[in-house]
Amino acid sequence: MSSLGRASAVLAAGTMVSRITGLLRTIVLVGVIGAVGKAPDAFSIANQLPNDVFSLISVGVLTAVLVPQIVRAVAGEDGGSAFISKIFTAGTVVLVGATVIATLATPALVSLIIPPEFSEAQQALAIAFGYWCMPQILFYGLYALIGETLNARRIFGPFTWAPVVNNLISIAGFLVIGAMFGSPLSDISDWTPDRIAWLGGTATLGIALQAAVLLAFWPRTRLALRIDFRWRGVGLGNIVKLAGWTMLMALSSLAAGFYQHRIAINASGHDPSITVMNNAWLIFMLPYSVIVLSIGTPYFTQLSEHAHAGRIAEVRADIARSIRTLGFFLMGALAAVLAAAVPASRIFTDDRDEAQMAAPVLIGYLVALVPLAVLFIVQRTFYALGDTRTPFFFTIFQCVLIVATAFGAQLLNHTGVVPLSLLAATIALGQSISSILQTIVASALLSRRLGGIGAGDWIPALLRFLGAALPASAAGWGVFVLLGGASGWTAVDRIPAAIGCLIIATVVLAVYIGVLAVFRAPELDALKGLARRFVPSR
Numbered sequence: 001m002s003s004l005g006r007a008s009a010v011l012a013a014g015t016m017v018s019r020i021t022g023l024l025r026t027i028v029l030v031g032v033i034g035a036v037g038k039a040p041d042a043f044s045i046a047n048q049l050p051n052d053v054f055s056l057i058s059v060g061v062l063t064a065v066l067v068p069q070i071v072r073a074v075a076g077e078d079g080g081s082a083f084i085s086k087i088f089t090a091g092t093v094v095l096v097g098a099t100v101i102a103t104l105a106t107p108a109l110v111s112l113i114i115p116p117e118f119s120e121a122q123q124a125l126a127i128a129f130g131y132w133c134m135p136q137i138l139f140y141g142l143y144a145l146i147g148e149t150l151n152a153r154r155i156f157g158p159f160t161w162a163p164v165v166n167n168l169i170s171i172a173g174f175l176v177i178g179a180m181f182g183s184p185l186s187d188i189s190d191w192t193p194d195r196i197a198w199l200g201g202t203a204t205l206g207i208a209l210q211a212a213v214l215l216a217f218w219p220r221t222r223l224a225l226r227i228d229f230r231w232r233g234v235g236l237g238n239i240v241k242l243a244g245w246t247m248l249m250a251l252s253s254l255a256a257g258f259y260q261h262r263i264a265i266n267a268s269g270h271d272p273s274i275t276v277m278n279n280a281w282l283i284f285m286l287p288y289s290v291i292v293l294s295i296g297t298p299y300f301t302q303l304s305e306h307a308h309a310g311r312i313a314e315v316r317a318d319i320a321r322s323i324r325t326l327g328f329f330l331m332g333a334l335a336a337v338l339a340a341a342v343p344a345s346r347i348f349t350d351d352r353d354e355a356q357m358a359a360p361v362l363i364g365y366l367v368a369l370v371p372l373a374v375l376f377i378v379q380r381t382f383y384a385l386g387d388t389r390t391p392f393f394f395t396i397f398q399c400v401l402i403v404a405t406a407f408g409a410q411l412l413n414h415t416g417v418v419p420l421s422l423l424a425a426t427i428a429l430g431q432s433i434s435s436i437l438q439t440i441v442a443s444a445l446l447s448r449r450l451g452g453i454g455a456g457d458w459i460p461a462l463l464r465f466l467g468a469a470l471p472a473s474a475a476g477w478g479v480f481v482l483l484g485g486a487s488g489w490t491a492v493d494r495i496p497a498a499i500g501c502l503i504i505a506t507v508v509l510a511v512y513i514g515v516l517a518v519f520r521a522p523e524l525d526a527l528k529g530l531a532r533r534f535v536p537s538r
Helices: 002-033 038-073 081-104 106-113 120-133 136-152 157-161 163-181 193-215 236-267 274-308 312-339 341-346 352-366 369-384 389-414 420-450 455-482 494-518 524-534
Strands: none
Touching: 002 038, 002 157, 002 163, 002 274, 038 081, 038 106, 038 120, 038 136, 038 193, 038 236, 038 274, 081 106, 081 136, 106 120, 106 236, 120 193, 136 157, 136 193, 157 163, 157 193, 163 193, 236 274, 236 389, 236 420, 274 312, 274 341, 274 352, 274 369, 274 420, 312 341, 312 352, 312 369, 312 420, 312 455, 312 494, 341 352, 341 494, 352 420, 369 389, 369 420, 389 420, 455 494, 494 524
16 A cells, blocks of 8 residues: 555645646636636637547546556566557557547537627637647647556656646746737737737647657656557457447537536626636646545556456455545545635636636535545446446436536526526536436445445545534635635735635644544544655654
8 A cells, every 4th residue: 555655645746736837827828818708718618629529538448448458458478568559559540530530620619619699709719729729639649648558557657747847838838928919818809810829829839748748758667669550359349349338428428518618608708607617627626636636546556456356345445445535635625625715716817806706616616526536436446347338327317417407507597597697607516416416326336336335434434524624614714704705805816815725725724634633533544644755754
């Protein structure tokens, strides 16, 4: 377990730096193009499309199928070199083809979110940005392909540190754009072809360099990589069969996300819409990625090894241990972000009024923070068992709920129950409810598959964490009110808002840990172990 702890510490540090620089990147971008308006929403749609298309490949093939396959392949005589060479060759062909097709289909993809009758000018701007951003699919794919191979070889650090390069390049590029053309460029009329090229090109260049950085660490894998088009006889047919279900799953999730954005775009212009939703999701992903990905990724590799060896009892132990560990850290983070929702939102908006409108969107997403961590472990356990069919069905269940809740939000808006200013928040809350129900169904299915997943161990632990998080979050909200609340200094500008977040988070975490210490929660040992890794001994 010490190796898992070291890997988690490396991943946590890299993910933390990556996410912090990512937040700085978004702050600079908001300063250049704004957060509320048709132009920022047009860029958000265009820059998100490569991620959406790539998710079909990533969720459909890489995470669900290739990591377990690579773990098995490295046990071979050549360490998996022949298999991985064929996979890289086939993967690159698929990525190039997907990039070309998606680029040609940019107008059609944009029209799924922005109907021409809604805003023809906004649609045209999004399409122009899209042509510059679509090549990101290729670079995202190469980054994931190389990174997942490094992870499978237990080289965990570079995959989480490489995005820092992308963030730094983007920050520099956005600052240059602001210096050259002024800011904020929030109106569609502000965007001439040269400005579009600068912004879209900067975003894509950062992704390309992010992928290139990982190549420097490839020698550490000790794998001989070469171009190999001889794909027969290495199990690619089985991979395609397994990937079929996950591709359908990813396609369903993509369709549900498109539908959400098509409804949210109705608020674009003066109310929170797609850009605010993306920024709120970025805040949400800070604790999720730092905690869930840093701890969960090494566990996924271990789960794959135990599942491949048929050691089901150890798989059950991995599930219970990882959920307890994730829940301990995430519940404290949830309490802190909830209490600081307004100042946290102010960092990514242009004034206090926008921050107050954006905060409910963030809160809507946060409702599912802990359940999504449970789902992360449950879903990847199915993958480790070689089962991609069952995750498909419980993901379809979630997608149906997401579409239904988004339609409900639109209906409530049309009837006047939900104003446009709360449309995005209602969609976010609906997504969280859908994810919670999905997690319940997925956990029940896995428990039946394995004859139990230790729920009697980790559910009481999560309830214990919740009992400590409630007074901690209340204490943090009290501090926010004492600092002046939404009309106080923490909502004046971005830097005061960041300082306010730190003050509130410090109080929340102190109360959270204090309450758990009073009840002598055994999970505090995990915190002590983490502290020992970062604080040098005498």
